Amino acid sequence: MISIRILFVSGMALIPAVGLAQDAGERPVSTGVFSEAQAARGLGAYRTSCESCHAKSEYTGDKFKVAWVSRTAFDLFDVIRSQMPEDNPGSLERQEYVDIVAYIFSLNAYPAGSAELPADDDGLKKVRIDNPPGGAPAAARSGRRLTPHPRIGFRQ
Ligand code: HEC
Numbered sequence: 001m002i003s004i005r006i007l008f009v010s011g012m013a014l015i016p017a018v019g020l021a022q023d024a025g026e027r028p029v030s031t032g033v034f035s036e037a038q039a040a041r042g043l044g045a046y047r048t049s050c051e052s053c054h055a056k057s058e059y060t061g062d063k064f065k066v067a068w069v070s071r072t073a074f075d076l077f078d079v080i081r082s083q084m085p086e087d088n089p090g091s092l093e094r095q096e097y098v099d100i101v102a103y104i105f106s107l108n109a110y111p112a113g114s115a116e117l118p119a120d121d122d123g124l125k126k127v128r129i130d131n132p133p134g135g136a137p138a139a140a141r142s143g144r145r146l147t148p149h150p151r152i153g154f155r156q
Contacts, residue, residue, distance in 0.1 A: 029128065030111070032111050034106070039099070042096075045099055045100050049092055070130075073105075076104065076129070080097055081094070108132040
């Protein structure tokens with residue numbers, strides 16, 4: 001009898017708690033999810049381990065948006081950690097990979113905040129990559145608004 005009541009009560013309490021955690025726990029990158037110091041560390045690691053093969057343009061602008069917007073910081077972290085550097089995947093410290101993700105965010109003009117990007121899987125999964133601030137380049141906008149554009153064009 002007692003154990004049934006406990007199960008019932010904790011079950012009732014868990015349902016709303018899980019719902020809240022999913023809604024409130026997610027943070028868009030544009031709200032400041034890494035610190036300036038972290039991005040600076042990431043730049044250092046990037047120079048040592050990535051720059052020899054990659055230009056910054058590979059992680060910025062439309063290339064970044066097409067590949068990563070709507071995914072999570074964990075997705076970006078996981079690809080880099082499991083595949084890069086191409087000649088020695090997984091060879092950096094976990095924290096260095098996380099710092100590089102912060103650096104890539106800063107390259108894309110997301111603002112720094114007061115706290116660091118978390119290094120644990122769960123924390124990274126709660127960080128959602130939204131559109132970089134500062135106005136989308138025309139190419140990205142036209143992709144989504146193909147229909148209105150011809151009409152504007154005819155009028156001008
Ligand atoms: C020895 C050369 C080399 C080094 C060093 C290197 N990369 Fe790469 N990287 C590549 C190549 C080649 C590709 C393309 C692989 C492919 O498309 O299959 C790539 C692809 C990527 C991608 C795209 C992966 C995807 O699936 O979208 C990312 C992100 C990336 N590298 C990040 C990094 C980071 C961060 C570092 C430093 C930790 C790094 N790379 C170091 C050669 C390198």
